[in-house]
Amino acid sequence: MQNVIDINYSIVLFCTKQCVFQGKMSDLLKHSSVRHEKSFSGSLSIVVPVFNEQESLLLLCAELNHVLISTSRLAEKEHIELIFVDDGSTDDSWHTIQQLAGGNTLIKALRFQKHSGKAAALGCGFDVARGEYIVTLDADLQDNPVEIPHIIEKLDQGYDLVCGWKRHRKDPLNKIIASRLFNFVINRATGLHLHDHNCGIKGYRRATIQDLPLHGNLHRFITMLAHSRGFSICELEVDHRPRKYGHSKFGMSRFYGAFMDFLAVLFLTANRQRRWHFFAWIGIFLLSPVTIMILILLFLFHHPSANAVSTNHKLELLAISATTLGGLSLAIGILCRIKSWNLRNSKWRRAHIQRAIGLNDDTIRLQPLP
Numbered sequence: 001m002q003n004v005i006d007i008n009y010s011i012v013l014f015c016t017k018q019c020v021f022q023g024k025m026s027d028l029l030k031h032s033s034v035r036h037e038k039s040f041s042g043s044l045s046i047v048v049p050v051f052n053e054q055e056s057l058l059l060l061c062a063e064l065n066h067v068l069i070s071t072s073r074l075a076e077k078e079h080i081e082l083i084f085v086d087d088g089s090t091d092d093s094w095h096t097i098q099q100l101a102g103g104n105t106l107i108k109a110l111r112f113q114k115h116s117g118k119a120a121a122l123g124c125g126f127d128v129a130r131g132e133y134i135v136t137l138d139a140d141l142q143d144n145p146v147e148i149p150h151i152i153e154k155l156d157q158g159y160d161l162v163c164g165w166k167r168h169r170k171d172p173l174n175k176i177i178a179s180r181l182f183n184f185v186i187n188r189a190t191g192l193h194l195h196d197h198n199c200g201i202k203g204y205r206r207a208t209i210q211d212l213p214l215h216g217n218l219h220r221f222i223t224m225l226a227h228s229r230g231f232s233i234c235e236l237e238v239d240h241r242p243r244k245y246g247h248s249k250f251g252m253s254r255f256y257g258a259f260m261d262f263l264a265v266l267f268l269t270a271n272r273q274r275r276w277h278f279f280a281w282i283g284i285f286l287l288s289p290v291t292i293m294i295l296i297l298l299f300l301f302h303h304p305s306a307n308a309v310s311t312n313h314k315l316e317l318l319a320i321s322a323t324t325l326g327g328l329s330l331a332i333g334i335l336c337r338i339k340s341w342n343l344r345n346s347k348w349r350r351a352h353i354q355r356a357i358g359l360n361d362d363t364i365r366l367q368p369l370p
Contacts, residue, residue: 043079045131046148049121050097051087053139055245057096063145065104071149081358082107084139085125088115094355101357108358123214128359134209138200140246142170144239151203151236160208160231163223164199166240175248182220182258189266192227194235201238207231213268217261228269 046064050057064082068074086094086109094111101107110124122136133155137143147164154162169176179198187193198220208231212222227233 043081043131043133044074044152045081045083045125045129045134047083047085047122047125047129047134047136048139049085049087049118049125049136050089050093050139051115051118051121052089052091052093053246054089054091054093054096056139056141057084057093057100060139060141060145061100061104061107067145067148068106074149074152079131080106081129081131083125083129084109085121086111087118087121088112098357105358109356110353110359111355113352113354117216117219119214119216119219122219123212124353126209126212126214132206134204134206136200136202136204141244142241143201144241147201147236147238148203150238151201154234154236155203155205158232159234160205161223161226161233162203163194163196163233163235164201164238165195165235166199167195167237168240170240170242171248185262186221186224189262190224190227190269192223192233194223194233196235197221197223199238205231217258218265220258221262221265224265224269 048060053060061082068080074080082104084097084107086097088111094109097107097109097111101109108128110128112121112124125136126134133152135148135151137145137148143164151162151164169179171179179196183195183197186197202222208226209222212218212225214222218225223233
């Protein structure tokens, strides 16, 4: 397996060096050594989160190089960078990235000390990216890099965020059904109607991703967060390919955490005057089933006897239960409101960066230790 990887790497490296030697990438490499303290006009950053995708990286890099070389719209960019964020991979993904970076000065990379999740990987990639436009795509080869010029075209039209739509999705049926349910819920809750909120391939203007609270499962709700801040969002149908190597990193266990994060994002993105209404509706939702269930049980199983609790006592118990649930809902609302104040005044903590390629020390120190 290692011999095959070395051979493929040699082919990719040879092709890249040939293109550079012939002058086709001269414009792309012109500003690759510029410091990272500012954003460059007419520039592009491509951020790729990586977790155990060793077999896919060589082909992905070759496809990205081909798109950057062959597309005049991208070749005219003053500064282009490919940022790979290794989310604590346990295979040879980091070794492969190091090899690729040795033959391509466009590549910059970060490696986490431990697996911290896709949201943290995207967050760190956004922090070090210096492009005016930022494009993200997954490293599993299911997202096709040929869509990048189309995304750039949409951004040039004035949109702040371009979200991909995998209309003909090449995934298992259970994943497709879960995705459609997820998108239906977000569409109804936010009024932002997209077919694929969690599509891996997206394009952003720089202002759109600044100070995004990315952690946990929040990468799934980037469109919600951007929409709540008033950024313009459009949808672009993209090609989706079957997974060629490895297996999906997400299972059914993700849904509980995603649901809790959805409630948190829904609260944080609500209008300040409506945040109390948010928890009031949660209280009503909790109280209604409980109240109906108690009344049904009383009707079905209540048999008057000498020792039976009187109707007045039952109503008192019901009132106490309703009051307790209402008080808990109110307390949660207060705590979340206080927490939201704190979050607005502090930067989300990122994962600890263990290694870096092509980034100066000042850029890396922007990431606080966990």
